[in-house]
Amino acid sequence: MQGPDIAWYLVVAAFLFSIGAAGVLLRRSPLIVLLSLEIMLNAANLALISFARLHGDHDGQVFALAVMAVAASEVVVGLGLIVAVARRHIDLDVDRLRVLRG
Amino acid sequence: MGDFLVWVVWFLAAAGCLGSGLAVVTFRNPFFSALALIGNLGSLAVLFLLASAEFVAAAQVLVYAGAVMVMFLFVIAYLGDRGVVESPFSGGPSWLAWSAIVAATALLVEVVVVIGLTAGDGLADEATVERAFGSPAEIGRLFLTDHLLAFEITSIVLLVAAVGGVVLGSRTLEEEEGAARAGA
Numbered sequence: 317m318q319g320p321d322i323a324w325y326l327v328v329a330a331f332l333f334s335i336g337a338a339g340v341l342l343r344r345s346p347l348i349v350l351l352s353l354e355i356m357l358n359a360a361n362l363a364l365i366s367f368a369r370l371h372g373d374h375d376g377q378v379f380a381l382a383v384m385a386v387a388a389s390e391v392v393v394g395l396g397l398i399v400a401v402a403r404r405h406i407d408l409d410v411d412r413l414r415v416l417r418g
Numbered sequence: 419m420g421d422f423l424v425w426v427v428w429f430l431a432a433a434g435c436l437g438s439g440l441a442v443v444t445f446r447n448p449f450f451s452a453l454a455l456i457g458n459l460g461s462l463a464v465l466f467l468l469a470s471a472e473f474v475a476a477a478q479v480l481v482y483a484g485a486v487m488v489m490f491l492f493v494i495a496y497l498g499d500r501g502v503v504e505s506p507f508s509g510g511p512s513w514l515a516w517s518a519i520v521a522a523t524a525l526l527v528e529v530v531v532v533i534g535l536t537a538g539d540g541l542a543d544e545a546t547v548e549r550a551f552g553s554p555a556e557i558g559r560l561f562l563t564d565h566l567l568a569f570e571i572t573s574i575v576l577l578v579a580a581v582g583g584v585v586l587g588s589r590t591l592e593e594e595e596g597a598a599r600a601g602a
Contacts (some may be wrong), residue, residue, distance in 0.1 A: 323541040323600045325577030332439050332525035339443035341518035347448040351455050355439050356476050358462055369469040372545025377471050378565050385572045389488050389579030395493045396586030402497055
């Protein structure tokens with residue numbers, strides 16, 4: 317294989333995953349939390365594809381495509397929730413959405 | 419020479435990937451965050467290509483950077499100024515922000531240590547693959563043979579999500595009545 321080893325890809329995936337996790341934990345706008353979730357899912361996809369390359373097996377790539385479909389569904393539902401919250405004139409701030417808090 | 423070129427492209431893609439990821443997390447305006455995420459997905463597609471996942475890279479650009487991000491941008495445009503609520507370090511005590519960063523760093527260290535401990539030396543000798551590896555034909559054949567069930571379940575998940583999006587996005591009955599009363 318030309319270029320870097322699989323380990324380099326995995327390191328990038330790990331960095332990307334923790335950047336996304338930091339975004340989910342830090343930000344209070346639900347839109348940016350969703351965007352950071354996308355980063356985390358894509359980091360997992362990168363790891364899946366690197367391992368598929370490592371083993372010379374397509375299963376990881378098939379799994380990555382399934383993750384992509386699930387991520388698209390998740391975005392649809394998440395954005396639908398955000399629009400529903402915004403339509404009720406509630407602040408878009410994850411700290412203030414506490415009706416369901418125990 | 420070819421190897422050097424691959425390294426350069428890989429390095430640019432990885433740097434773009436991490437830089438735009440940081441931009442997504444730090445920008446105050448969700449619109450700019452979404453634009454940065456498009457850059458992130460594009461450079462990830464380059465990394466996918468370098469790992470010989472051609473079909474996944476194409477799907478990444480079409481589905482993610484295309485369809486999903488357009489949906490994001492539409493919702494951000496619909497929300498307008500209401501989407502802009504905070505900067506990364508606004509509100510909440512700053513120890514919350516710092517502990518979030520510490521938690522993310524801990525995750526990073528854990529993942530790197532686990533990869534190093536379990537995979538260690540096995541990562542250097544990857545399998546040799548023929549040119550067709552990751553091509554649409556190969557992936558399509560797998561989806562219609564070995565992974566047929568996963569393929570069908572994916573379509574059901576997408577259908578359910580589409581119905582859920584319509585239900586969540588449509589007005590509820592009380593909102594209709596409120597709007598009718600306001601109009602009358």
